[in-house]
Amino acid sequence: MSAERRDDGTAPAARDDGAAGPSGGAQPAAQNAGSAGPSPAAPVLVRADGLAVAYPGAPAPALTGVSFAAPAGVRVGVLGPNGGGKTTLFRALLGELPPAAGTLDVGRCAVVPQTERSRLDYPVSALDVAVMGALSTLPWWRRPGRAERAAARAALGRVGIADRVDHTFGDLSGGQRQRVLVARALVQDAPVLLLDEPFSGLDTASSERLEDLLAALAGEGRTLLIATHDVEQARGWDRVLCVNRRQIAYGTPEETLTLPVLEQTYGAALATLPGDEQTVVCPPHHHAHDHR
Amino acid sequence: MLAALHWLTDPWQEPLLRRAFLEVALLGVAGGLLGCWVVFYHLSYSAESLAHALLPGLVGAALLGLPLLVGGAAGLLVAALLVAAASRAGGRTAGGLGVLGRDTAVGVVVATLFGLGALLALSAASPPGLDGLLFGDVLGVSDGDLWLAGGLVVALGVALGLGHHRLLAVGLDRLSAPALGVSPLRADVLLLVALAATLLVAVQGLGNLLVVAVLVAPAIAARRVTRRMGPMLLVSAAVAVVGGWGGLYLSYDAGTAAGASVAGVLTAIALAAVATRPARSRRSGRGARSRARPPRTSPASPAGR
Numbered sequence: 221m222s223a224e225r226r227d228d229g230t231a232p233a234a235r236d237d238g239a240a241g242p243s244g245g246a247q248p249a250a251q252n253a254g255s256a257g258p259s260p261a262a263p264v265l266v267r268a269d270g271l272a273v274a275y276p277g278a279p280a281p282a283l284t285g286v287s288f289a290a291p292a293g294v295r296v297g298v299l300g301p302n303g304g305g306k307t308t309l310f311r312a313l314l315g316e317l318p319p320a321a322g323t324l325d326v327g328r329c330a331v332v333p334q335t336e337r338s339r340l341d342y343p344v345s346a347l348d349v350a351v352m353g354a355l356s357t358l359p360w361w362r363r364p365g366r367a368e369r370a371a372a373r374a375a376l377g378r379v380g381i382a383d384r385v386d387h388t389f390g391d392l393s394g395g396q397r398q399r400v401l402v403a404r405a406l407v408q409d410a411p412v413l414l415l416d417e418p419f420s421g422l423d424t425a426s427s428e429r430l431e432d433l434l435a436a437l438a439g440e441g442r443t444l445l446i447a448t449h450d451v452e453q454a455r456g457w458d459r460v461l462c463v464n465r466r467q468i469a470y471g472t473p474e475e476t477l478t479l480p481v482l483e484q485t486y487g488a489a490l491a492t493l494p495g496d497e498q499t500v501v502c503p504p505h506h507h508a509h510d511h512r
Numbered sequence: 513m514l515a516a517l518h519w520l521t522d523p524w525q526e527p528l529l530r531r532a533f534l535e536v537a538l539l540g541v542a543g544g545l546l547g548c549w550v551v552f553y554h555l556s557y558s559a560e561s562l563a564h565a566l567l568p569g570l571v572g573a574a575l576l577g578l579p580l581l582v583g584g585a586a587g588l589l590v591a592a593l594l595v596a597a598a599s600r601a602g603g604r605t606a607g608g609l610g611v612l613g614r615d616t617a618v619g620v621v622v623a624t625l626f627g628l629g630a631l632l633a634l635s636a637a638s639p640p641g642l643d644g645l646l647f648g649d650v651l652g653v654s655d656g657d658l659w660l661a662g663g664l665v666v667a668l669g670v671a672l673g674l675g676h677h678r679l680l681a682v683g684l685d686r687l688s689a690p691a692l693g694v695s696p697l698r699a700d701v702l703l704l705v706a707l708a709a710t711l712l713v714a715v716q717g718l719g720n721l722l723v724v725a726v727l728v729a730p731a732i733a734a735r736r737v738t739r740r741m742g743p744m745l746l747v748s749a750a751v752a753v754v755g756g757w758g759g760l761y762l763s764y765d766a767g768t769a770a771g772a773s774v775a776g777v778l779t780a781i782a783l784a785a786v787a788t789r790p791a792r793s794r795r796s797g798r799g800a801r802s803r804a805r806p807p808r809t810s811p812a813s814p815a816g817r
Contacts, residue, residue, distance in 0.1 A: 354692030
């Protein structure tokens, strides 16, 4: 299945080129036309059916009516305002919050948290952080050994950090730290990756490298759920899930990134750019860390 | 030359001081290792509070003629229960904490318990020598105390060694630790139990008021000169042992109180380390720092990614 995706050649490359530039929204139709998506035979790795998720003791669910199926090899942009339920959905996928209603069928998930949450004054190397990915499969009395360190080194090489394995984690740039956290998730070797606003705070060059990496990981048959605020970026991915305390829409970017859907997702305070009905600029958002 | 040798060896001729050197070394290794985690988990205030709060238990045991260890353990248990009760007192806020807030609750409970302990210690019925509970009696340690300290070092070494990577993961990012299969609650429990055990054992040698020095000061010094947790643990333990022995020499030469001298030398080392530049900025040849500084101001530069 992964071979099929790699063989279809130009499609992923065309998508990445379109999404990488800061003015990537200039030709959205052309990008989407080249989007091949997963093969029809791809197994579904994440399936939610009428899912509702509530926090313990809360009077009402934080997220309701979530129904979608994400096959292997797709990048799903998860859009929604702060407090709209993106993080709540991730916590449900991780098994930290049980479904209050409906069903959720998901394989093993690894999470790539926001790099801002990590302590930068902490005495760990990039390798130390990547090795933490092995803890999920080790019993409590076993320390990560040579095999786990080798896997962590391989993962760091995979994300392009091979030359900075022994650098202090806090000394790396934001983009490098984000890739170390991706490497940690790769060490967990989970088929589903959850990325929490991985592009926030990254410069253009770092964003491009991360975008290429995510495309390659999807090409290997992983399913990526990427929480983001960047509508234009999500246009370059395979699926989009819009939530605002309930599921607003799920489908291809062409189907979902329309003005009515985005108005429902973010409220009515949206602006269209003159001459391009498709392009939507989201209102400024705060990067609060307590969003759910 | 010979005088210096005598200065070094003389204190070791005395059996009392030999035991004190051994006790300080054992408590130094225990405090130095655990202290690194105490500093990174922001548990210094908890350590100070627990040490103070077990005073009434110690005094009570001394008054009743029970082993100090039993009294201290009972004191810790009472303090923990009172803190839990006080932080819920007066209703709960939206965040799930009581209106007092946890740090205020700890402050109230500790002040109450320490005051109660002082009241008991100053009563007419109290036996002489209770100031040893406040300031320690490192020159009066028994064989049992030494065995206890040795057992503590072994237990701490095993627990912190097995838990090392999980403690690191929780300390780096507590919120994403569960997704790595690591429970922050278990990490906290491990550290708090280790802290309680270390305080119970160390409080008899170093005293109620001074025991925190051996937990916090060596770790602060080690943090300034190391960049990885492994070396930091080793340096911290070494600083604690060497500083502790320095305190005993000072006490022998200057005739100062032993526990206070140990605490004084340890905190002096920590202050000196804090006053010097940290290790990381001195190693500008290590690429990471020399690169990280200038480009960070221009995020678009390719060198900054």
